[in-house]
Structures are given as structure tokens and as C-alpha cells.
Amino acid sequence: MGDEYYDIDAILAENQKVQCTFKVNVPDMGHLAGGEDRDIKSGAKIQIPMWMAYILIYSDYADFNIPPPFSSRVRNALDAEARSVRLTSLVGQGGMWYTFGVMIMRLLNDEPALEMSNILVKTFRARLTEVVDQAQHFASIGASTGGGSSGDQGMAFREGLDGTERELFALAQWSVKLMKKWHESTETSRR
């Protein structure tokens, strides 16, 4: 996750749309709104992908609203129990909730940005232990019996992992697997 130029995750996260309110009239750009109008009128609210929203917001052509994945409804849910929120259903399958959050955070100033950062950090830390626990669990029981043996709640949690968490899950699982393999091998059998 990050803002590096070649970072695929960042590129994917930039596809998320934010709602922008235009402050100026933009001629001949009506197709962005998907409507029939030829021009964008000042005050029009249009969903713009993140990569385009940047320049519009920095150039002061438009304002933006905090997108739904970070709305107060979601914030309340995260406050209540971060582990039961399905991040993928907020940003779509394979979505990058955290990366998107960082992008929004960078667009905000002082107080709201700090608040945003707190939400992201708090959510990440609350979910991290569960991510690693589940990864360890799956590494130790092996992939074949994985599906049905654990509860529905664990299943729902895994399906709700965002891209960044998935990566961590895979890392933890791999490292536990290596350890397990090493512990089970014996010196005498190797020669």
C-alpha cells in the first residue's frame, strides 16, 4: 500500500469514486456526469474517480464529500466492533480500503485528517490480531480441511478482509507453514 508511482495497489485504490461538487462551470465535460447535458454546471454533484478528483480539488474547481466507505455510519460500526465490519463490501471485492483511506486523508486538512488517521489506525490494530490468529489457524490445520471446520464468524471475517489485510494474512500463513514444516522434519530423515 502506498503512493508510489508503480504501486499496483495504489493504482487500484485510485479507481474508487468520490462525490465532487463543482464550484465552476466546465464546458463540454457533461459526459463525466453520464448525463445528456453538454456542460458541467457549477454546483453539480458528480462521482469522480480518485485519480481525477485530485487535480480538481487541488485546483479548487471542486469540493468533495467524505465517500460512503468512511461515512459516520461505518465509523460507528467500526467503533462498536471493528472485526465485524466487512471492509470488502465497502470498497468492493479485492478493494483497498486502507489505501483509499490514506488518499482521502491526504486530501483533508488538520483536524479531519487526524480523525481519519485515527480511524484507520484503530481499525487496523483492532483487526490485525484476528488476521494473524486466523492465518496461524489455517496454516496449522492445512489448506485441505480449511473450509468447514471453523465457525461462520471466522469465515465472514476472512471474506471481509481488504487487500492489505489479505497480504498480511498470506505472509503470516506462509511463515507459520515454514516453521511447521521445519519442526516436523527430522535430522535423520534428511540425509
Added chain:
Amino acid sequence: MALPIALRTSVIPQELELVACEQLVDIIPLVAMERTAFISGAYGPLRPPAKCKVPIWMAVNLKMKKKCHVVPPDWLNVEFLQDRLTRETSEPQFSELPFRFAEVAKVLLDVASDDFQNPDKLRSLLKDIREARQAKSREGLAKLDHSELSLPNLCALEINEIRPFFIRAMGVLTKLTKDPEGQQMAY
């Protein structure tokens, strides 16, 4: 790089075992051998029944050919490990153990279990210690923040196990944390 992601971030347990096998261990040789030069140094002479210090890889090799007895290191016995296990379960911090105890213990118990008094008990103690320590590093994970992590007395194998995802998780946290000064420099 063509290496799998997991191998880029960390060495594998087998490699750590190889490193640990450079450590010296006492053996009682059953064959005589002159002092011999190896790449890592000169060892010997072996004069039964006098004790001699050789690297673990050499002890393993001799042991497999039944040409020596391994003298257990002073920390690899039931009393010492029992004591450490008690501390491990009663104190919040990691107890002090040799940095590469897990690797050394496994190799020696694998090839020279007949030189130990109670190898099964040792194995189960080591397993208990490992599990107690794992529970602690899991707690460490919950306290993780973006700038530092201090888990003193963590041993080589444990560091290696948690390294990939601890690093990644800290990297993510760095990104998520709003740092006013860092922000200024970025733009």
C-alpha cells in the same frame, strides 16, 4: 526478483538451523583423529575418552556414524528448562534463553536423543516453552505501533517467524498515521 515473496523478506528455518550448527558443542569422541583444518577453522585433536569442542555439524556427522557421544549443553536439561517454563508462564516478559536454543535443541535431540537422560520430557518442555512464548509475541502484536517494537530475549527462530508480517504491519501503520512533519515534507 524471481524469489517467492516469502523468501524475500526473511530467511527460512532450515537456513537458521545451518547457521546455528556452526556453534560449538562438547563431544566425547569414540575415534581418534588428528587436529584437522576445515573452512570454518581447525578442530581436534580427538582423543577418546577426552572431551572435545567441535561445531554441531561435525558432532552430528560423527554421531550419525556412531563415532561420538554428545555432551548436552548446560541449558539443555530438564531442571533448567522447567525453571524457564515456570518463569515464562509467570512473568510477562520473555525469559532469557540462548539466542539459537530452538535450533540447537532440535538438531541435538534429533540425532543424539540417546545421549540425553529424558529426551521426551525435554521435547515436551521445549514445546511448552515455545507455545508460552508464542502467546506473548501475539500480545506484542496487539501493542504494535508504527515506530517501534521492543521484544527483548526473543530468539532467532521466533524473530524470523514474526518478521514478515510484523514488518509489513508496521509499514502499513506508518502509512496510516498522520505525521504533521512528514506530511509537510511530502508536498
